[in-house]
Amino acid sequence: MASATDESLPNIQFGIMGCAEIAKKITRAIALAPNASIIAVASRDAEKARRFIASNALPEGTRAHGSYEALIEDEGVEAVYIPLPTKLHVLWAVAAAAKGKHVLLEKPTAVNASDLDKILAACEHNRVQFMDGTMWMHHPRTARMKEVLSDPGLIGPIQLIHSSCSFSATPEFLENNIRIRPDLDSLGALGDLGWYCIRAILWAVDYQLPSSATALPAVHSNNAGVLLACAASLHWDDGKVATFHCSFLSNTSMDISVHGASGSLQLTDFGIPYREDSASFELTTGAHFRELHIGWSKTPEEVLVATYLPQEALMVQEFARLVRLIRSSGGHPDPKWPGISRKTQLVMDAVKRSIDLGFKSVTM
Amino acid sequence: MASATDESLPNIQFGIMGCAEIAKKITRAIALAPNASIIAVASRDAEKARRFIASNALPEGTRAHGSYEALIEDEGVEAVYIPLPTKLHVLWAVAAAAKGKHVLLEKPTAVNASDLDKILAACEHNRVQFMDGTMWMHHPRTARMKEVLSDPGLIGPIQLIHSSCSFSATPEFLENNIRIRPDLDSLGALGDLGWYCIRAILWAVDYQLPSSATALPAVHSNNAGVLLACAASLHWDDGKVATFHCSFLSNTSMDISVHGASGSLQLTDFGIPYREDSASFELTTGAHFRELHIGWSKTPEEVLVATYLPQEALMVQEFARLVRLIRSSGGHPDPKWPGISRKTQLVMDAVKRSIDLGFKSVTM
Structure with missing residues (x-):
């Protein structure tokens, strides 16, 4: 066969x-x-x-x-x-x-x-x-990063995740684009860019849903009430915290940083790599301050991952x-992919609800 | 004279x-x-x-x-x-x-x-x-970064600041260090490391106090109630938002990222540079996605600043x-330095109060 x-x-x-x-x-x-x-x-x-x-x-x-x-x-x-x-x-x-x-x-x-x-x-x-x-999700860099995150000797239990996804929309975009029209895409920047942040955060924690989501009072909306920028924090019962910010009003960014007990992983182009043929991330593990705190025992290592096809x-x-x-x-x-989509959407819903409730914490 | x-x-x-x-x-x-x-x-x-x-x-x-x-x-x-x-x-x-x-x-x-x-x-x-x-504050890199932040053509109005300062304390530290003893330093990680985050955030916004501070429900304390880790968001009336996380339980980190309308500035060793003779930061300005969003028009530029004396x-x-x-x-x-200290302390107080109030927003 x-x-x-x-x-x-x-x-x-x-x-x-x-x-x-x-x-x-x-x-x-x-x-x-x-x-x-x-x-x-x-x-x-x-x-x-x-x-x-x-x-x-x-x-x-x-x-x-x-x-x-x-x-x-x-x-x-x-x-x-x-x-x-x-x-x-x-x-x-x-x-x-x-x-x-x-x-x-x-x-x-x-x-x-x-x-x-x-x-x-x-x-x-x-x-x-x-x-x-x-x-x-399909870039080999993502798989490589997941290996790093899964290796207990490199990052350790995750404590903090932060992500930012943004671009500075043109006046024409802010006037006419479907992503800011309430009849076509009521989620605005949260749906278009916050989606990436939420997905990246969930990806980092192996899709463990947070116990609560709280939008931060940092919302920009257009006249129709569609989100142009927002931010939120996500919380897990073990004290892990994630924050993210998404915006049509900021510079181009696609950052994620993951800090664990013993190391961290950071990159600034996770959603769309700077170039097509390869992409990198920075890994710091087991670093400490040198004696007298006049420097670090090591600097971040750049891990470069080639790809034979674009993501x-x-x-x-x-x-x-x-x-x-x-x-x-x-x-x-x-069932893997539908399951991941659904969790992303659930967190997005919780953030939207928190915004609608005046930034109250929403239990998931 | x-x-x-x-x-x-x-x-x-x-x-x-x-x-x-x-x-x-x-x-x-x-x-x-x-x-x-x-x-x-x-x-x-x-x-x-x-x-x-x-x-x-x-x-x-x-x-x-x-x-x-x-x-x-x-x-x-x-x-x-x-x-x-x-x-x-x-x-x-x-x-x-x-x-x-x-x-x-x-x-x-x-x-x-x-x-x-x-x-x-x-x-x-x-x-x-x-x-x-x-x-x-006294490293020439800091002055160079302030020039960059002040140049309206490079970063533009600030939208988002994020900072993380942490190190993974030894069991001995967590047992005996003065920084976790309530009779000697009741602020714990917030005082020792959150201080850097708050200072960096205030520095980035030219010491404009936020209108409110809200601690995030991501607190670790020791038995005596001293903070081992905490996080908070700071808000300004113009919609600007800052988030920070400080921890004695995480890997060594000293990150700050500042995102403005047209550019961003990022570094991962702001408090203690990796090495003594020079330090760098990454600057991205005016970047956009290439056609079809298959890459970026530019990658971050590394700006290296030498120093003749340690900070x-x-x-x-x-x-x-x-x-x-x-x-x-x-x-x-x-009066410049006392003024800066006082604002840092005021924000730290507000974060502490927010924690004590069960993560309520504290107006400043």
């Missing part, structure tokens, strides 16, 4: 649902992934889908659909990539799953966990794979690998 | 009040500073003072006093360095000032702002210079310079 990684197996056939800017990146990623291909693109306007096909150099026969409905009715499409505005996720992800399409869904996965649960239930019921589009192509490859496994063996979807 | 920096002027004559470990570092710093000398050392035991003089290679004639009282009665002593346990600061700093001695006081300056105010009032009344022992010697030099100015011109003490 052929294994799911067998190169002779046919590629997973993707349909792209919507021609958002991010869809260009995933289109390139699918082209780079060795086990995936695009066979169809949908937009609410077939002409727009055709233009997307042409400008992204997709193969001749790629089908242009003038509706999302047509895409999920396309029998050749095995998996859909959905970069639609967040509010539309539940509608189209559920519809795609109902048609037996595997779902690669852009983050944030939904406007709340209740909506996400509908998506996950549909995927489970229809035995299709679900994965969210958090690309950095988004590795994400597509992993998703397609799981889909192939289901296709070839008739097996169940891998 | 001779200027205070004139090398022909006699050195400021220091007395060291107490033979704590940190006193060795300052003894070396005074030896390195070109305008200061040690002429006396006091301990509650004259023999201990004599041993300190011998083991730190102080000059033959250095006087050993068997009481702090004797030191402040020593007419040759112009300035005292006080590394005593925090609870004793108010007693001995006030007594030294009353005898006309200038006061270089180890941090935390007092167990609360009310005690510090007594010290500052005594210094002001007796026209003696006050400065706390926060050494990193603690520069601190002593600056303190002695101010004392010389008073001595030569009969002028007033420089």
Whole structure:
């Protein structure tokens, strides 16, 4: 029996649902992934889908659909990539799953966990794979960092995590972008950037949910009430604490630092590495102050990790690998990725609720 | 008239009040500073003072006093360095000032702002210079970073500051050290390490006090109720937020990151530089994601700053310079340093109160 990684197996056939800017990146990623291909693109306007096909150099026969409905009715499409505005996720992800399409869904996965649960239930019921589009999870640097965090001799029990994700949005973005429109993405910076912070924090603690989340009184919203910046602290019963800040009003940042009892790990480009071919992080372990405290016994070590494919192509490859496994063996979807998405969404919900409650602590 | 920096002027004559470990570092710093000398050392035991003089290679004639009282009665002593346990600061700093001695006081300056105010009032009344022992303030890297923060084209309005200061204390430290004994230093990790975080945060915002301080529910205390670790968030009315974490239970860390609207500044050894002859920080300014978000337009720049003297010697030099100015011109003490100490102490008090109030927000 052929294994799911067998190169002779046919590629997973993707349909792209919507021609958002991010869809260009995933289109390139699918082209780079060795086990995936695009066979169809949908937009609410077939002409727009055709233009997307042409400008992204997709193969001749790629089908242009003038509706999302047509895409999920396309029998050749095995998996859909959905970069639609967040509010539309539940509608189209559920519809795609109902048609037996595997779902690669852009983050944030939904406007709340209740909506996400509908998506996950549909995927489970229809035995299709679900994965969210958090690309950095698939970079080999992430796996290397997890090895470091798991080695009791290097970091030790985690005490403090801090993350910041931000960019300085243009006036045009702040006026018109879907990520700040309440009808399309009510979570704003929390959904777009806080998602990364929350995911990174959960990733660092092996997805152990915090016992409480408390938003900090440092919120910026636009006139429609959509978050442009916010911050929160997360707490675990063992005294571990995480803080994060996400903002459309600050400089470009993608920081995470993890401090344990005996070492720390830090990087400033975790979500999107500075360059595509390799990425690094700083590791300090067992450092102490020299006698008289006139210096340190050691300086941070830079750990460099090369990658043969960009992280988004590795994400597509992993998703397609799981889909192939289901296709070839008739097996169940891998529950790991839906589980991680759900926990991220639950923490995001708790932070949002804390903001809505005037920064009260929300028990999880 | 001779200027205070004139090398022909006699050195400021220091007395060291107490033979704590940190006193060795300052003894070396005074030896390195070109305008200061040690002429006396006091301990509650004259023999201990004599041993300190011998083991730190102080000059033959250095006087050993068997009481702090004797030191402040020593007419040759112009300035005292006080590394005593925090609870004793108010007693001995006030007594030294009353005898006309200038006061270089180890941090935390007092167990609360009310005690510090007594010290500052005594210094002001007796026209003696006050400065706390926060050494990193005097490193040329700090001045260079302040230039960067003040340049509107580099960082822009500050949005987020995060700081972590910690070390992993030995069991012996956690059992016996004065910094965890309620009768000697009731502030524990907040006083010893949180002091650095708070100072760094205030320094970054040009000492604008936050409007509120809120401790996070991430406190570790010993059996006597002394803080071994804590965390807090500070808030300004313009939405700026700072978070910090200080701990005796975590790896060695001295991080600060400052994120502004257009750039960021980060370093992981702000309190004690990794090495003595130079120190660096990372500056990112005007970075954005490249097209398709497959990388960044620029990576952080490392800014390296050399120093001809260790930061603690520069601190002593600056303190002695101010004392010389008073001595030569009969002028007033420089109010800058007492003012900075007081603001640091006020924020520390607010964080402590927030902890005592069960993590309620404390308005400043």
